[in-house]
Amino acid sequence: MMLVIINAFKSITRSKGRNILIGIIVLTIAVSSSIALAIRSAADAAKESGFAAQTITGTISIDRQKLMESAQSGSGSSNMNDMRDVMRQYSGLSLSEMQTYANSAYLKDFHYTASASLNAGEGIEPYSTEDISNSGSGNAQNGRPGFSGGGSGGGFGGMTMGDFSVTGYSSEGAMTKFISGESKIIDGTMFDTTVSDYNCLISNELAVFNGFSVGSTLSLANPNNEEETYTFTVAGIYTNASSDTEGGQMRFGTANDPANLICVSYHTLSALAEQSSAAAVTQTDENGRETTTALNLQTSGTYVFASKANYDSFGEELKSKGLSEYYTLSSSDINSYEQSLVPLENLSSFALTLLIIILGVGAVILIVLNIFNIRERKYEVGVLTAIGIKKTKVAAQFVIELLAVTLIAIVIGTGIGAAAAVPVSNNLLESQIQSQESAQTTQEQNFGRPGGGNRVQGGFGGPMFGNAVDSGDSIEYIDTINAGVNLSILIELIGIGILLTIFSSLAGIVFVLRYDPLKILANRA
Amino acid sequence: MGILSLRNIGFSYGRGEKVLQGLEFEFEKGKVYAIVGRSGAGKTTLLSLLSGLASPTEGTILFDGNDIQKIDRYQYRSRYVGVVFQQFNLLPHLTAVENVELSMRASGKVTRDKREMAMELLEKVGLDDNLAKRRILKLSGGEQQRVAIARALSYAPDIILADEPTGNLDLTTQDEIMDIFTHLAHEENKCVIIVSHSPEVARSADKVYELAPLKSRGRKNIPVQG
Numbered sequence: 001m002m003l004v005i006i007n008a009f010k011s012i013t014r015s016k017g018r019n020i021l022i023g024i025i026v027l028t029i030a031v032s033s034s035i036a037l038a039i040r041s042a043a044d045a046a047k048e049s050g051f052a053a054q055t056i057t058g059t060i061s062i063d064r065q066k067l068m069e070s071a072q073s074g075s076g077s078s079n080m081n082d083m084r085d086v087m088r089q090y091s092g093l094s095l096s097e098m099q100t101y102a103n104s105a106y107l108k109d110f111h112y113t114a115s116a117s118l119n120a121g122e123g124i125e126p127y128s129t130e131d132i133s134n135s136g137s138g139n140a141q142n143g144r145p146g147f148s149g150g151g152s153g154g155g156f157g158g159m160t161m162g163d164f165s166v167t168g169y170s171s172e173g174a175m176t177k178f179i180s181g182e183s184k185i186i187d188g189t190m191f192d193t194t195v196s197d198y199n200c201l202i203s204n205e206l207a208v209f210n211g212f213s214v215g216s217t218l219s220l221a222n223p224n225n226e227e228e229t230y231t232f233t234v235a236g237i238y239t240n241a242s243s244d245t246e247g248g249q250m251r252f253g254t255a256n257d258p259a260n261l262i263c264v265s266y267h268t269l270s271a272l273a274e275q276s277s278a279a280a281v282t283q284t285d286e287n288g289r290e291t292t293t294a295l296n297l298q299t300s301g302t303y304v305f306a307s308k309a310n311y312d313s314f315g316e317e318l319k320s321k322g323l324s325e326y327y328t329l330s331s332s333d334i335n336s337y338e339q340s341l342v343p344l345e346n347l348s349s350f351a352l353t354l355l356i357i358i359l360g361v362g363a364v365i366l367i368v369l370n371i372f373n374i375r376e377r378k379y380e381v382g383v384l385t386a387i388g389i390k391k392t393k394v395a396a397q398f399v400i401e402l403l404a405v406t407l408i409a410i411v412i413g414t415g416i417g418a419a420a421a422v423p424v425s426n427n428l429l430e431s432q433i434q435s436q437e438s439a440q441t442t443q444e445q446n447f448g449r450p451g452g453g454n455r456v457q458g459g460f461g462g463p464m465f466g467n468a469v470d471s472g473d474s475i476e477y478i479d480t481i482n483a484g485v486n487l488s489i490l491i492e493l494i495g496i497g498i499l500l501t502i503f504s505s506l507a508g509i510v511f512v513l514r515y516d517p518l519k520i521l522a523n524r525a
Numbered sequence: 526m527g528i529l530s531l532r533n534i535g536f537s538y539g540r541g542e543k544v545l546q547g548l549e550f551e552f553e554k555g556k557v558y559a560i561v562g563r564s565g566a567g568k569t570t571l572l573s574l575l576s577g578l579a580s581p582t583e584g585t586i587l588f589d590g591n592d593i594q595k596i597d598r599y600q601y602r603s604r605y606v607g608v609v610f611q612q613f614n615l616l617p618h619l620t621a622v623e624n625v626e627l628s629m630r631a632s633g634k635v636t637r638d639k640r641e642m643a644m645e646l647l648e649k650v651g652l653d654d655n656l657a658k659r660r661i662l663k664l665s666g667g668e669q670q671r672v673a674i675a676r677a678l679s680y681a682p683d684i685i686l687a688d689e690p691t692g693n694l695d696l697t698t699q700d701e702i703m704d705i706f707t708h709l710a711h712e713e714n715k716c717v718i719i720v721s722h723s724p725e726v727a728r729s730a731d732k733v734y735e736l737a738p739l740k741s742r743g744r745k746n747i748p749v750q751g
Contacts (some may be wrong), residue, residue: 003630014618383614386578387676388603389631518578521614522569 004393007384008400022369022402023409029362029500030413030493031420036355037489038421039428043348046341055108056305058314058331060098060323062090067326090326098301101321106314109304111174114269114297117162117255118262121219121229126163126254127209162223165255166200166262168269169193174302175263178238188214188236196267199235205259207237220262224293228279230272232264273297308334343432347425359496366504374398374508381512382520395509402508403501410497414490527553528589528683528716529575535583536570543739544570548584550734554683557710557717559727562736568720569611571736572688575718576608577601603631607677609687613669615661621647621672622657625679632680646675650705667698674705685709685717691726703729 012019067090093101095112102110120126169175171193177183191199202212212218212234222228240258254260273295280294305311315329374381377398384394534548544567552558562568573579574586577598586593593601602608607628615624625643629635635642647657650671661669670690677685687706691699707729709715719726727733 006630007627010619010623380616383616384631385599386576386602386608386610386614387628387631388599388601390599518573521578521610521612 003389004397004400008397008404011397012401012404018373019401019405022366022373022405025362025365025369026406026409026497026500027413027416029358030410030497031417032358033355033496034414034417034489034493035421035424036351036358037492038417039351039425040348040355041489042421042425043344043351046344056308056311056331056333058303058305058311058329058333059300060093060101060303060318060327060329062092063326063328066328070326090324092299093301093327095299095301098299101318101323102301102303104314104317106305106310106317107303108306108310109171109173110301111304112170112266112299112301113174114168114266114273114299116166116168116269116273116295116297117223118164118166118220118230118295119162119223119226120164121221121231124210124212124218124220127203127205127257127259128254161255162221163254164220164260164262166220166264166269166272168264168266168297170266173304174266177240182241183238184241185236185238188234191235191263191265191268193265194267195265196271197265198230198232198268198272199264200232200268201236201238201263202234203259203261204237204239206262207234209259213237222276222293222295224295225279225281228276228293230275232262232268238263269297303329343429343435346432347429350428351425359500363500363503366500367507370402370504370508371511374511378515378520381515382517385515385517386521391513391515395505395512398508398512399501399505402505403498406497406501407494410493414493526587526590527551529718530587531584532587533584534571534574534581534586536567536574536579537582545574545581545736546583546739552684552716552718554716555710555714556731557706557719557729559730559733560718560720560736561722561727561733563722563738566736566738568722568736569688572608572686572718572720575684576606576686603628604634604680605682606684606686607680607682609670609673609677609685609690611688611692613661613673615669615672615676617661620658620660621652621664621668621675624661624672625676628676628679634680643675643679646678647672650675650678651701667694667702670694670698670702674702678709683716685715687717687719689721689723690719691721691723699723699725 098112099110172178172190175183178185185201186204188201191197191201200218202218207213210218214234214236216234217231218234219229219231221230240261276293276295280292282290282292284290303314305314311329311331311334318327318329319325381391381394384397385391529550529552531548531550534545534550535543536545537543548571560568560571570579574581577593580594588596588601588605615621616627619627622640622643625646626639629639629643644654644657652668652671652675656664656668661672664672674687674690677687685706690706691702694702703726706717706719710717710731719730721727
């Protein structure tokens with residue numbers, strides 16, 4: 001064995017030109033392969049860690065599409081009234097239903113919120129950048145809150161748009177903006193989520209606009225009945241990072257402005273709704289439809305999962321617990337995250353194709369080169385076997401030579417690949433994102449929207465989640481991946497290198513074993 | 526019985542062309558043998574048979590009483606017989622001393638410091654340190670011949686086979702090379718078999734076997750001298 005290794009070493013050092021040529025080919029294969037492998041592994045890791053690092057939230061909502069399809073097919077002919085009946089039959093799940101489903105081992109948490117829209121009472125004005133101090137508040141007080149839609153509210157189940165959004169939270173976990181850091185209390189304290197104490201958090205803008213401070217009281221009125229007022233105490237004031245970044249969009253009413261969001265506990269809002277319900281006046285309009293002045297709460301529940309696997313299992317569990325097929329569990333986190341992975345997956349599949357081509361072409365080149373190499377070294381084979389070195393040893397020597405050159409080239413190539421993988425993969429990813437974005441922009445423009453509203457997030461692992469509800473259509477693509485070359489890639493490459501070497505050596509070995517030393521030497525003579 | 530014996534050896538190539546027939550030669554240690562004959566008489570073929578690079582189509586070659594067809598011929602070549610090829614067959618990418626060391630390693634016989642021993646051998650055949658460390662292609666024909674001899678001696682085989690060892694050399698060098706062979710046989714008790722058509726070589730040999738081409742028959746495979 002020593003003989004083989006020494007011979008191989010001598011041969012490598014004495015035939016530099018030939019070995020450098022082989023080395024360059026293997027180096028090229030190694031660089032390309034390591035980049036391709038790094039991209040694939042980074043893409044996979046990004047996907048995995050993305051789901052692993054983040055908690056996933058899901059909601060149960062009505063699958064309207066399915067409902068409509070069912071209504072249409074069920075009646076045979078598309079009878080509009082039938083369809084409407086079916087659609088009315090399924091409304092959003094009640095809180096108690098949601099709580100029933102929340103009793104699951106797959107859940108990490110369940111929290112819920114309720115929202116109501118209230119008008120300004122005495123001594124308070126909604127924050128607005130437009131000059132509505134004279135006309136705006138007047139409208140509100142007249143019970144005709146401008147764009148707020150008070151007039152049409154009755155027709156749509158009593159959902160009336162007031163000046164303010166009041167949201168009641170079941171727990172701190174439900175206050176996603178505060179968790180993500182988008183909102184932050186700068187003065188005062190958080191209200192107690194477990195009691196109904198009419199304490200609230202207001203935005204800094206609203207506080208400044210109305211001269212409120214912690215401890216101030218504010219009065220809000222039922223938009224359906226201005227006589228019905230409720231008094232809240234300011235427990236804390238928060239800043240809203242997103243209030244000025246939502247820009248460019250027309251807001252229909254001040255209630256949509258995040259500055260006019262008033263946060264209370266769910267219990268407070270629930271108590272308020274009960275009070276309102278007790279004091280409600282019910283009327284029947286000319287169409288025989290009942291309208292009420294009672295405040296209508298929009299309740300939504302959010303299920304929190306520790307992993308995507310739990311999310312999937314919970315979906316299965318819901319079915320087994322008998323949730324109607326017209327309801328569906330969905331997660332905007334997962335949707336937006338999966339969307340954000342599209343460029344990455346394209347890149348990953350491109351990397352795989354590249355890898356296969358490189359290895360295929362590389363293998364062919366190496367085999368051909370090896371055959372040439374062995375033919376050129378026929379004389380050496382003749383001499384070595386003539387002085388009594390077995391053919392198998394000669395073949396082993398040639399394989400070791402190739403293996404050594406290959407391994408050195410792979411190590412150097414992996415180094416170069418490691419250095420190049422990050423910029424190359426990020427460049428490729430950027431072009432993928434651009435093409436994806438331009439497709440999205442075109443789509444947006446087709447709908448007459450300005451388009452190009454996608455925010456590109458810097459770095460993977462950022463606040464992808466938590467603000468998913470607010471991110472709307474904008475998809476935050478992963479635009480940077482850490483395409484590093486790690487030990488497993490190095491091992492994979494060395495494995496590939498060894499396989500390639502052995503594979504390409506096989507042809508050479510066959511030649512060596514077939515050679516007859518006497519003939520080689522006689523031909524030369 | 527000698528160290529190497531030919532029993533009714535015949536050889537023909539694949540097309541049926543006979544080159545050797547009915548050879549009965551005996552080689553002993555301590556003697557220089559010359560195998561002479563005209564071109565095409567089968568001298569190199571006989572040397573290939575003796576070195577184990579080819580197998581006779583008829584008869585038996587006995588090495589120390591054993592049929593060389595039945596022993597490991599790689600081992601036979603690497604340990605018991607040293608061959609000085611007509612074309613030297615040295616590896617050009619190695620230096621003179623490395624070529625010698627290679628044979629030592631191939632035999633597995635040498636336990637001493639190989640570099641030191643190889644240098645001694647090269648010195649013995651007339652190559653100094655400077656020449657010993659040169660690559661083969663940087664050496665003259667005579668110098669390459671000496672390296673080939675040193676290589677054949679490197680693992681102390683009992684038999685030395687040399688194919689036209691003086692073929693391309695000047696007279697002085699021829700004499701020096703023949704002196705080395707004579708010394709090996711007479712002083713170191715080797716069996717030296719030289720294939721040559723040179724009358725000088727035949728004269729220096731202890732015993733001469735003549736090969737005549739089979740076509741002109743009447744070959745006398747008998748010693749003409751000794």
